[in-house]
Amino acid sequence: MATPNPEDRFRELILPHLDSAFNLACWLTRNRADAQDVVQEAAMRAFKYFSGFHGADGRVWLLRIVRNTFYTWCRDKGGPDGTAFDEELHSTAEPDRSPEALLIRQDCDRLVQQALAALPLQFREVVVMRELEELSYKEIAEIAGIPIGTVMSRLGRGRKLLAQRLGDTVGRHDGT
Amino acid sequence: MEHSDAQQLLPAYVDQELDVVDAIAVERHLETCLECRREVGEQQRAGLRVRLGAVRFDAPAALRADVLAALPGQRPERTARVPATSWWRTATVALAASLALALAWGISEYRALPSSQQRLAEELVANHVRSLQVDHLTDVASSDQHTVKPWFIGKLDFSPPVPDLAQQGFPLVGGRLDYLDGHNVAVLVYRHKRHPINLYIWPATSQATALTSQVHGYHLVRWRAGSMEFAAVSDAADGSLPQFVALLRERAASDWP
Numbered sequence: 467m468a469t470p471n472p473e474d475r476f477r478e479l480i481l482p483h484l485d486s487a488f489n490l491a492c493w494l495t496r497n498r499a500d501a502q503d504v505v506q507e508a509a510m511r512a513f514k515y516f517s518g519f520h521g522a523d524g525r526v527w528l529l530r531i532v533r534n535t536f537y538t539w540c541r542d543k544g545g546p547d548g549t550a551f552d553e554e555l556h557s558t559a560e561p562d563r564s565p566e567a568l569l570i571r572q573d574c575d576r577l578v579q580q581a582l583a584a585l586p587l588q589f590r591e592v593v594v595m596r597e598l599e600e601l602s603y604k605e606i607a608e609i610a611g612i613p614i615g616t617v618m619s620r621l622g623r624g625r626k627l628l629a630q631r632l633g634d635t636v637g638r639h640d641g642t
Numbered sequence: 643m644e645h646s647d648a649q650q651l652l653p654a655y656v657d658q659e660l661d662v663v664d665a666i667a668v669e670r671h672l673e674t675c676l677e678c679r680r681e682v683g684e685q686q687r688a689g690l691r692v693r694l695g696a697v698r699f700d701a702p703a704a705l706r707a708d709v710l711a712a713l714p715g716q717r718p719e720r721t722a723r724v725p726a727t728s729w730w731r732t733a734t735v736a737l738a739a740s741l742a743l744a745l746a747w748g749i750s751e752y753r754a755l756p757s758s759q760q761r762l763a764e765e766l767v768a769n770h771v772r773s774l775q776v777d778h779l780t781d782v783a784s785s786d787q788h789t790v791k792p793w794f795i796g797k798l799d800f801s802p803p804v805p806d807l808a809q810q811g812f813p814l815v816g817g818r819l820d821y822l823d824g825h826n827v828a829v830l831v832y833r834h835k836r837h838p839i840n841l842y843i844w845p846a847t848s849q850a851t852a853l854t855s856q857v858h859g860y861h862l863v864r865w866r867a868g869s870m871e872f873a874a875v876s877d878a879a880d881g882s883l884p885q886f887v888a889l890l891r892e893r894a895a896s897d898w899p
Contacts, residue, residue, distance in 0.1 A: 473714065477710070477713075481709065481710070481858070485698075485699075487701065489699045506705065506709060506712070513713060575695025578695030579697060582692055602659070603659045618659070619650070619653070622652060622653030622685065625653070625685050626685070628691070628692065634688065
């Protein structure tokens with residue numbers, strides 16, 4: 467079988483990136499249930515337009531669709547501020563019995579988790595893509611549809627806001 | 643470089659995204675500018691705290707299953723179990739045919755393999771997915787090989803090796819009993835960067851050859867060491883599963899039965 471069918475190619479090239487997709491969706495929606503909806507919808511779209519995928523990087527392609535799906539979903543819901551903030555998602559209070567969850571919660575720093583969740587969306591998304599997904603500026607620019615210079619300035623601003631919220635600023639200087 | 647220009651480039655400097663010329667220019671400026679040095683430290687610390695402290699959410703198995711199920715042309719899950727005898731008879735014939743080819747390459751491609759191998763590969767991956775879905779990854783949850791190894795005694799007619807690979811970045815999570823293709827098998831569960839790895843072990847009964855394959859986006863490696871047959875399955879990114887297997891085979895050469 468020289469040419470596998472689209473379903474098999476999709477499974478091989480796109481589905482391995484479902485963790486990345488879900489992670490980004492969780493941090494965009496800040497709600498696990500909404501993130502599942504967004505990813506499921508995005509995966510359907512991805513498959514629908516899969517014939518148009520000739521690129522090398524399935525992850526960038528899928529994340530771009532996840533992000534677009536999220537923004538469409540926000541518009542339908544009346545703005546990103548309308549998304550329900552899931553306290554449980556970003557706190558360590560709720561015990562979950564599965565070994566996965568236990569492992570996750572052990573190495574989660576509640577302060578960092580909450581500070582990142584509270585960042586304005588435009589900064590939050592680039593910080594998550596850079597620090598948690600370890601994507602390059604070029605990849606982030608492609609996913610978010612913004613220039614590389616904007617990726618840089620938003621990352622700088624986002625990390626600065628985080629440092630302030632975490633009380634971790636050393637340099638004390640007036641004006642920026 | 644002017645202070646304001648350097649300041650603008652600091653995030654990219656921290657992320658090592660500058661070209662050499664700009665990076666050197668920024669470094670020169672940092673030598674003389676305390677404010678920018680502090681800024682660099684702040685950026686680095688904030689990034690590090692997110693990396694270490696924020697959760698990277700993994701897709702729930704149910705979501706993965708839902709996405710798979712929604713694909714058109716999705717085959718119904720194989721539930722009928724093939725009787726063991728017929729499998730082995732088919733396998734012997736099929737393996738004889740593929741042996742020369744497999745020997746030549748050492749590792750052969752999944753698609754080129756006969757259907758019995760393919761069936762086992764699919765069953766392994768289905769088992770892996772199920773183990774994540776039903777929240778039944780382990781019967782005995784322990785990161786201690788000296789707890790997991792004795793647990794199998796009396797439950798199986800063989801004693802699986804339980805190597806400790808925590809130092810190498812593959813901590814043990816636990817073990818469970820499972821049933822695969824007519825056999826009881828020992829399953830050791832390891833983890834690598836939050837990806838679970840199922841390691842299946844059973845007594846070898848055929849001239850199995852080493853092979854790697856991808857099934858539905860999952861990575862699968864099978865091999866034989868001593869009197870045992872092994873199969874490792876994971877969704878971990880390319881590279882980590884072969885590394886895991888290489889470590890195991892290294893151990894097998896030294897202290898395994």
